[in-house]
Amino acid sequence: MTHTVLVTGVSRHIGARLATALAADPGIDRVIGVDTVPPPSPARDGGAPLGRTEFVRVDLRSPDIAQVIAAADVDTVVHMSLVSGPAQSRSAMKEHNVIGTMQLLAACQRSATVRRVVVRSTTAVYGSSPHAPAVFTEDTEPVDVSHSGYAKDAHEIEGYARGFARRRPDVATSTLRFANFMGAGIDSPLTRYFSQPVLTTVFGFDPRLQFVHEDDAVEVLRRMAVEDHPGVFNVAGDGVLLLSQCARRAGRPAVPVPSPAFRVLGGLARNAGLVDFSPEQIVLLLHGRAVDTTRLSAELGWKPKYSTAAAFDDFLRSRGIGGDLQVAMVDWLSGLATRW
Amino acid sequence: MPASGADGARVIPISAARGAPPPGPSDERLAELFAFLRRRVSGEYEVDEFGFDPELNDKVLLELIRPLYHHWFRVETLGLENVPADSGALVVANHSGTLPVDALMMQVALHDEAKRPVRLLGAHLVYQLPVLGHLARKTGHTLATPEDADRLLRKGELVGVFPEGFKGVGKPFSERYKLQRFGRGGFVASAIRAGVPIVPCAIVGAEEIYPKVGDFQTLARLLGVPYLPITPFFPWLGLLGLIPLPSKWLIEFGEPIRTDEFDPDEADDPMLVFNLTDQVRETIQQRLNALRLRRGHAFPPLF
Numbered sequence: 001m002t003h004t005v006l007v008t009g010v011s012r013h014i015g016a017r018l019a020t021a022l023a024a025d026p027g028i029d030r031v032i033g034v035d036t037v038p039p040p041s042p043a044r045d046g047g048a049p050l051g052r053t054e055f056v057r058v059d060l061r062s063p064d065i066a067q068v069i070a071a072a073d074v075d076t077v078v079h080m081s082l083v084s085g086p087a088q089s090r091s092a093m094k095e096h097n098v099i100g101t102m103q104l105l106a107a108c109q110r111s112a113t114v115r116r117v118v119v120r121s122t123t124a125v126y127g128s129s130p131h132a133p134a135v136f137t138e139d140t141e142p143v144d145v146s147h148s149g150y151a152k153d154a155h156e157i158e159g160y161a162r163g164f165a166r167r168r169p170d171v172a173t174s175t176l177r178f179a180n181f182m183g184a185g186i187d188s189p190l191t192r193y194f195s196q197p198v199l200t201t202v203f204g205f206d207p208r209l210q211f212v213h214e215d216d217a218v219e220v221l222r223r224m225a226v227e228d229h230p231g232v233f234n235v236a237g238d239g240v241l242l243l244s245q246c247a248r249r250a251g252r253p254a255v256p257v258p259s260p261a262f263r264v265l266g267g268l269a270r271n272a273g274l275v276d277f278s279p280e281q282i283v284l285l286l287h288g289r290a291v292d293t294t295r296l297s298a299e300l301g302w303k304p305k306y307s308t309a310a311a312f313d314d315f316l317r318s319r320g321i322g323g324d325l326q327v328a329m330v331d332w333l334s335g336l337a338t339r340w
Numbered sequence: 341m342p343a344s345g346a347d348g349a350r351v352i353p354i355s356a357a358r359g360a361p362p363p364g365p366s367d368e369r370l371a372e373l374f375a376f377l378r379r380r381v382s383g384e385y386e387v388d389e390f391g392f393d394p395e396l397n398d399k400v401l402l403e404l405i406r407p408l409y410h411h412w413f414r415v416e417t418l419g420l421e422n423v424p425a426d427s428g429a430l431v432v433a434n435h436s437g438t439l440p441v442d443a444l445m446m447q448v449a450l451h452d453e454a455k456r457p458v459r460l461l462g463a464h465l466v467y468q469l470p471v472l473g474h475l476a477r478k479t480g481h482t483l484a485t486p487e488d489a490d491r492l493l494r495k496g497e498l499v500g501v502f503p504e505g506f507k508g509v510g511k512p513f514s515e516r517y518k519l520q521r522f523g524r525g526g527f528v529a530s531a532i533r534a535g536v537p538i539v540p541c542a543i544v545g546a547e548e549i550y551p552k553v554g555d556f557q558t559l560a561r562l563l564g565v566p567y568l569p570i571t572p573f574f575p576w577l578g579l580l581g582l583i584p585l586p587s588k589w590l591i592e593f594g595e596p597i598r599t600d601e602f603d604p605d606e607a608d609d610p611m612l613v614f615n616l617t618d619q620v621r622e623t624i625q626q627r628l629n630a631l632r633l634r635r636g637h638a639f640p641p642l643f
Contacts, residue, residue: 130473292491
C-alpha cells in the first residue's frame with residue numbers, strides 16, 4: 001500500500017539512516033528526503049549513503065513543502081526535522097521546529113494522498129523534576145512543563161500533531177517520544193558530554209538516564225512508516241543507567257560541583273562552544289528521567305535490541321572510550337592481596 | 341564507592357567456604373571483596389527504573405545503619421509471618437521521632453528479617469535535597485505519587501508508606517503514640533487498584549529518640565522545612581544533641597487486610613477508601629497501645 005514516503009530532516013544522521021532503510025524496501029516506490037541543507041556526501045563527510053532517495057532542498061518554514069507533497073503524491077510523511085541543539089540562535093531553532101511543523105502539517109491536512117504521518121518528539125516533553133513520578137507513561141501529565149528550549153518546542157509540536165490527528169481522523173498519526181539517542185553515528189549534546197575527558201556532574205545528584213540505540217530508533221521509525229500505528233509512544237532502551245554508572249563505564253572521572261556552579265559552568269561551556277548545554281540538559285543531569293515503553297512493545301510486538309546499558313556501551317566502543325585504569329588498579333590490588 | 345571497602349568486607353557470606361578449610365575463609369572473602377569493588381568501579385551493576393541499587397543498599401548503606409538497629413535501639417520484630425514472602429503488599433506504619441529514623445529501622449527489619457527490600461514512598465522534600473534524594477532512590481525508595489505506588493505494587497514489590505507524613509514524624513513529645521490524620525487515604529486507593537493486602541505496622545520506640553518539646557517555627561519557615569525541633573538536647577548541645585536516645589524498639593507487623601475482594605474501580609469510591617483508611621488506622625493505634633504496654637519503659641536499663 002505504501003508508495004511514496006517523505007522524510008524530513010534527512011540531512012541529519014537518524015533521518016538519513018531512515019531514508020536508507022526505506023529505500024532498501026522494495027515495497028516502497030519512492031523515498032523523498034527533504035531538508036534545509038543538503039545531506040553530507042558519503043565520500044567526503046562520512047554521511048550515510050541515501051540509496052535511491054531523492055533529495056529536495058526545502059525550507060520547511062515556507063509553503064513550498066505543500067508543492068512537494070502534492071507533486072509526488074506522497075502518502076506517508078515522517079517528520080524527523082526536530083533540532084535539539086541550539087545550532088544558531090534560539091529563535092532560529094524555534095522557527096525551524098515549530099513553524100516548520102505547522103507548515104508541514106498544514107500541507108498534510110490539505111493533501112488528499114497523505115494517509116500516514118509520523119512525528120518525532122522526545123521524552124524531554126515530560127521534563128525532569130523531583131516532583132514527578134519516577135517513570136513516565138504516555139498518559140503522565142508533566143509536572144513542570146518546560147518554558148523554554150527544545151522541550152517546549154516538542155511540546156508545541158505534539159500539540160499541533162494532536163490537532164492534526166483530530167482534524168484528519170482518516171490519517172494514522174503517530175507521535176514518537178524518543179529517549180536520548182546513543183550509537184556510533186550520533187552527535188548530540190549528550191554524546192559530546194560523554195566524550196569529554198572529565199565529566200562535570202552536580203554534587204548530590206545522580207540522575208537516571210535512558211538511551212535508545214540508533215539502530216532501534218531507525219527500526220521503530222521504519223515500522224511506523226510502513227504500518228499504521230496511531231497514537232503516542234515512548235521509545236527507549238530497557239532499563240536505566242545512573243550518571244555515576246555511565247561515568248564509571250566510560251572510565252572517566254566525575255567531578256561533582258555544586259548546582260549553581262554547574263549552571264554557571266554549563267553556560268560558560270556553551271558560550272565557548274565546547275558543549276551545547278541547554279537548561280534542559282542541565283535539569284536532566286540533576287533529576288534524570290525514565291519512561292515506560294510497554295505501549296510500544298505491545299503495539300509493535302517488538303523489543304529494542306539494545307538495552308540502555310548496551311546502547312551506551314556500543315557508543316563507548318565506537319568512540320574508543322573506556323578507561324580500564326580503575327579496573328586495572330583493582331585487579332592489581334587484588335593480585336597483590338592474594339599473593340600475600 | 342571508595343568508602344565501601346571496610347563495610348563490604350564485613351557482610352560477605354563465608355558459608356560457601358566452610359567445606360574447604362585450606363584456602364581459608366579470609367581468601368574467599370577477599371576475592372569477593374575485590375569482585376565487588378571491580379563491579380562497582382566498572383559500573384557493571386544493575387539499577388532498576390526507580391534507581392534502586394540492591395547491592396549498594398545491602399553491602400554499604402544498610403550496613404551503616406545495622407549497628408544502630410541491633411545495638412543502639414535493640415529492635416525486636418513481631419509478626420514477620422504477616423509479610424508476604426514474594427508478592428506485592430502495602431506496609432502502612434505510624435511515623436514518629438522528629439527525624440525519620442523509623443523508616444530506616446523498618447527498612448532493616450524487612451530487608452534482613454523478612455528478606456524483602458521495602459520500597460518506601462517519601463515526601464517531596466526528600467527528593468528536592470541533594471544527596472538525600474538520590475540516596476533515597478538508591479536504597480529503593482521513591483516519591484509518594486499514585487503513579488509510582490501503583491507501578492511498584494503491580495510489579496509485586498513490598499511498598500511501605502507512612503500516611504501521617506510530617507504531621508506524625510514532627511509531632512510534639514506530649515502527643516506520643518497518638519496517631520495523626522492518615523492523609524487523604526491515597527495509599528488505600530493504590531492497594532485496591534493493585535488488589536494487594538495492606539499490612540498494618542506498629543513501631544514503638546521511635547517516639548523517644550528525639551523528644552520534641554518545642555519548635556523554631558519562624559526559622560523553619562525561613563529554611564523551607566516543616567519544623568525545626570527543640571529537644572532537651574538540641575540545639576543546646578550542638579551536634580551532640582543529634583545523637584538519638586537509645587530507646588528500646590518493637591516493630592510489629594499485623595494481620596494483612598485484604599483488598600482483593602474489591603473491584604479495582606472501587607478505588608474511586610471515597611466512602612470505601614475512608615472506611616478502609618479508618619480501619620487501618622484503628623488497627624495500628626490498638627497495636628501501638630498493646631506494644632507500648634508490652635515494652636514497658638523506653639529506657640529499660642535506667643529504670
